[in-house]
Amino acid sequence: MAETFTTRRRVEFADTDMAGIAHFSAFFRYMEAAEHALFRSLGLSIYDRRQGRHLSFPRVSAACDYQSPARCEEELDFCVTIAKLGRTSIGYRFRITRDGAPVAEGRMTSVCCHVEPDKPLRPTAIPEDIAALLRPFVEP
């Protein structure tokens, strides 16, 4: 059984549209924030500058299915697991609920990249110290 990282956030007024419900694009920011929170909870940063590293984690893919509208000021729970931990990529799954009821399910893939100013992003193997911390969240 995979470990799950959970985090909660409130739907802000600025996240909503004229129908009074959270706009579809807000969920992509929510998923990004949940990913960053997972990294922080493990003592990591999505900008890794330790030991002379210059690592970053740009996204190559993101998707979201919407099951029930979320409204201003509601609190949403984000359960984060890793569907695939590859050589350079991390495929996240986000289950988003309100009081236990499904609201949305999203997926996002980030790639560990070496970053240098004015140079293209270069995919690089996820360092073992980071992979070891992420492994418990990998789905069976």
Ligand SMILES: CC(C)(COP(=O)(O)OP(=O)(O)OC[C@H]1O[C@@H](n2cnc3c(N)ncnc32)[C@H](O)[C@@H]1OP(=O)(O)O)[C@@H](O)C(=O)NCCC(=O)NCCSC(=O)c1cc(O)c2ccccc2c1O
């Ligand atoms: C990122 C790239 C440089 C990768 O290059 P390339 O695609 O040539 O690399 P590979 O073919 O070797 O693939 C690497 C790795 O990814 C997997 N993969 C590729 N495509 C997909 C896909 N569509 N779905 C799932 N998985 C995919 C592939 O299987 C490989 O996995 P392995 O584990 O087997 O190695 C290049 O693609 C690129 O430059 N892309 C553009 C990136 C971009 O501009 N993204 C949008 C903006 S990024 C962003 O919004 C962002 C958000 C944040 O929160 C950040 C936080 C911290 C730092 C940066 C952030 C950030 O940039």
